[in-house]
Amino acid sequence: MANAALQNLFTLFQAGRHAEMAAQARTLLVHSPQDGELWKALSVAQQMLGEDALPALERAMALRPGDAELAGNLGALLASRGRWPEAKAAYERALGLQPRLAGAHNNLGNALLALGAPAQALAAFETALALQPALAAAFGNRGRALLALGRHADAARAFEQAIAAQPRDAGLRAHAAIAWAAAGQAGAAVAQLREAVVLAPTEAAHRFTLGNLLLQTGDAAGAAEAWEALLILDAGHAEAACNLAQLWPQRAEAVLGAALAAGLTGERRATVLASLGGFWLQQGRHGKAVDACRGAVDETPASPQALSNLAQALKHAGRLDEADTVLGRLIALEPALPGARSDRLLLRAYRQGHAGEAAALRAEAQAFGQAVAAPAVARPARAPGPLRVGLVSADLRSHPVGRLAEAWLPALARRCELFVYANHGSDDALTQRLRTAAPRWLEVTGWEDAALAERIAADGIDVLVDLNGHTGGHRLGVFARRPAPRQLSWLGYAGSTGLAEMDGFIGDRWLLPLGSEAGFVETLLRLPESFTVYAPPAEAPAVSVRAGPVCFGCFNALHKLGDEVLALWARVLQAVPDSRLLLKAPGLQHEAGRAALLARWPGDPGRLELQGPGPLADYFAAFGQVDIALDPFPYSGGMTTLDGLWMGVPVLTLPGAAPISRQGLSWLQTLGLAGDWVAVDEDDYLRLAVRRAGDRTGLATLRGGLRQRMTASPLCDADRFAEAWLALVQA
Template sequence: MATIKDVLADALAHHRSGRLAQAAAGYEAVLGTVPDHPDALHLLGVAYLQAGHPREAEARIRAAIRADQGVDGQGVADYHDNLGSALRALGRAEEAVAAHREAIRLRPGFAQAFYNLGNALEALGRLGEAADAYAQAAALRPDYARARFNLGNALAALGRAGEAADAYRAALRDDPGFVEAWANLGALMLQRGEAAGAAGVLRRALALRPDHATALANLSAAFLASGPAEAAEPAARRAMVVRPDFAEAALRHGDALQRRHRLAEAGRTYERAVALRPDLAEAWANLALVRQTQGLLDPAEAGYRRALALRPDLAEVRSNLAYLELFRPGVTLARVLEAHRAWDAVHGAPLRAAWTPHPPDNEDRPLVVGILSGDFRRHPAGQFAIRAVEALPAQGVRLFLYANQTEEDDLTARFRAAAERWLPVSGLTDAELAARIRADGVDALIDLAGHNARGRLGVFARKPAPVQVAWSGYMATTGLAAMDALVADDHHVPEGAERFYTERILRMPGAFIAYDPPADAPEPAPPPCLEGRPVTFGAFNILTKLTDAVLATWAAVLDRVPDSRLLLKTKALSCPETAALWRGRLAAAGIASDRLTLVGATNSLEHMAWCAQVDVALDPFPFAGSTTTLETLWMGVPVITLPGETFSSRHSLAFLAAAGVEGCVARDPDHYVEIAAGWAADPARLAALRARLRGQMAASSLCDGGRLAARLAQSLRDLRHGRP
């Protein structure tokens, strides 16, 4: 006949094999004979817990604790630990913490109790204490991969990314087949800007579990950050197939489509993401960006506001909202200032209490200038800055470049060659980067992004340098109290406009940038109209700039010049549905489809060739062209512009003046039409301009990096030394 011991052993064997019902029956049989049998009560409670019945588990385990008569506490430590797990499952995390602590008191080296204590503390949001508990569990059991994994999760949530990565790697040394550790390490590396490495780690996770939807979605994001968008789309699409309800997969798929200029598809995919998860702020923000790129300002604003209602801490989204104001018809400097100060009030002001004084300056040593940018590459900000940056060391400047980017090109190589120190920083948090800049002893820190993509205004808001200056990458005030100055010129910020800028205005001679034209640009040829073709007007600006007033003015230009044509070229028109939308908008404005050519994204050489295909370029308003104006002028084409009062409305005015081109600046829309028609009617004048303009530009302040660097360096010294 079986003894109580035999029945208990039998039940325990079933339990270890996962046969919970048989195990529970065995424990009940023991209790039928010995109602207060501590081990049977405890193990029955554990079986109930594992079967998803924590309330029944709590009752049995508490009964076991009452029935236990042991004096060494070793056995009953398990009871308290499992009681804690039952309490946590019931949502009573505070009681769970007490139970696990009692288990540890009874058995100080109890690794599992430390692990479970960490889980209970994490449930309470006490992440620092949870991390300590997981670390103790891992120290007590060398192969405890799950404790190291949870330690990584807690550290990641605390923003201690480097330590979190170390914890994940330790978990993987213990268990190389730990899929979630591979997936979380990959996600963390992606977050830190290590996209290429993240892709390799995420592939390891997917080799172990090909249908891991989160790893697939993050692999798509890693491809987007480190390689061609074509590679990102299949991974995101696969994640959506694996988990049709996974909003984050739809989000990543939308990102891949957007990068490939498939805007309408991206918009529908983001709409799917917000339908699945209406609280997913990033999806609302990205949908808004698609609408902005399509030139739909009101839907863009609505999307950004929805994202901020869900996540007021999203500084980048609030930047996008401020930036959107620059495109609005009738925009004023006062409105621009208000919109940008709103960003600082939420994201900048709370950091001011932590500002600390900088040491006094020593005028005898070289000035240390730091430049922070994600655009040390073939990007407008890089092309505007490179010549002056290359000339700064000759002005007695020690140059530290903080690169918030991972990709490199020929322009990147030139920036690196100019710098005393080249410091990749995309993986650093704003706080970490600010601390690094302060430790480097930077005297003047320059921003090349502002509220644009890859901007790090959260760094500037921490005031890591005694002098902070905005230059070249943004076309308005930053609105930051922490930003001391803004580099401009007499045309962009005329006398009297200073009161609408939070920054002191540093006026440069001639132009506030030094343009570096594409080396492979074709030589200017005679205007196409001289070959007997119809006059072609051209615009190469983003759709966001094309307001109803702009379209009406352009329609009037075409009416004044019979048989003329309009060429529109911008990346967004690579999307067929977006192109169809704009054909409709242009037709509604009075521009017939047979007078219209729409062109999407091309490479740089092809783009410059398209610029040469127009006789006269038409500038939008109230946000004028900047790079597009310079590229068009470089091909010898006049640009007709209508400046307003804002910085962003006055680019073409400033560049035309610096290049010495007259007769292109309008007073109002009617004058704009008159000027454009006048140029179109004078092919000889167009030909003469084409013949001389490139040389004229090259010899002007527009391309003079040395002159700009000299004034900029002196202005920075004056600021650092407190001189007016």
């Protein structure tokens, strides 16, 4: 091809007349179809026009195999299409022809990074910089490679070099912020992100990341300001709306509602609806929570998280059959998802009405055990010494398990080397008190199961105790790896874990009567007295004197109050003239929650008094309004029963076959009260309620002496309990 024709094509390129350049190249190719220069010119014009230039480039490359520039151009085009292996080969071809092409080395590094080879990519970027020290793009790319290699501080310095060459590049500053944050230099990271926001004020990612970093540094107000500014730009930014709602619960409804009103769809809408559902759950507005979570499932019907959230909302709303159905959908969708299996086990264990259901629960628990099966970790030998007991729990905080631990944990810590592996994330005042008693305390939230199992094995634990069972935050996957020679489950869950590696389940002879073995994979270990002890709370006021008509009460969660429970309680009120029933539970502070309960109540609504939750002191004071506590079934009360007894309120209980229904029986037996307060069936429950309510003198006497009786009993003798517990776990 004549130089004049090629020069004319070049002139058109320089003038930006790319369409004319392409047309002229095509005309010339009609007469000179084997001219590689013309195919090259056509490919350049097509790229500038946004047309598919790959055929022209490949033809040019075939005709001009020694053209390094062509090979580099081909690599760039392939890279733009994500065809990284082919792009890498094209760059290597260019460098084989001209090894000193700094730009090709830089581009090769990008391809290697995309292909997951950061060490080779770093070498390519460093070669590019050795050939062309002022190649600004290579500084930033070198930073990306160092970041991928985990060399965070080096990566940050590389990005700083790139920023010095390109100070107005907001993207480089965002990358530098990521590197500084990973290197533990939060201040430097925040400074770079603030600059990035100034340079690119409409770039949502910079404002969002700035908020995340500020929150990590403890600047919640700054984080909220960053996310609020982002939502002004983009009201439908789902992640920012959810984060801001968590920081500002008082404005959560407005923030999340505005995001939904922005027209979100799909996963982003589901994210916001899930956050709104969580907010409603925290507020005790269970019906609204169900509606929000169901909306999330409608948007993303195959989302495990959306289905899990809906199941939890349904459970708290007392819609247990629906919750079970949703969990079944989730397990069918993700058979290997252990969390869903745990949630369904928890739900079914608490609804076990008769002994015949025990075998099915055991089989389902075993299926969970098979789902979490893992190779055992190595347990190094340790020198003989005092017994080492490890506790694994997500609930050593303001939680019933944490409150019970305040009694027995210090007593155990005085008698063995006690190690605590806490999985609850953040401490509260109760946690701090427990930490004081057990200084060998490790926060393990976020640890992988395998890593935690290896740590426990390295600590030389002799007896490892699970305090969760299938409740939230459990670490049964750790126990599946057998980090300790003896592993036991206790207190947090009244059922089998399903793990063959769990050697025993700790209860007592009332919680676990003969025959209970049918429901457990574990060997049953029975303490001689109660399965736990109680720490008298500082918040509890003195026992008050009761006068006036009899008031029954229940302070248990609403999902324990099934229709059969409400029906029996309505019969109790009808049989005891002028009596009333006080229900105090989360959800009843809202009109919708009260209306839902009243819609299920089969008796006179005028005999009910409904109260929502309050501070702990308010909760204890409310027992002063109650003469007799009514225990629900088959899911009996736990902490509420012990607290009521401490406040002088006896509890009428109806134990069933399931361990979870027999907690009240255990404590009443320990106190010597079972003969008067334990029913054998619903008719007996009604008979005992009428009899006890009619004995006002007896009630007053019991009320006045119950706290003293409890103090003198094994229920409040932590040292006696610890001795018996340690003897049992070592037997």
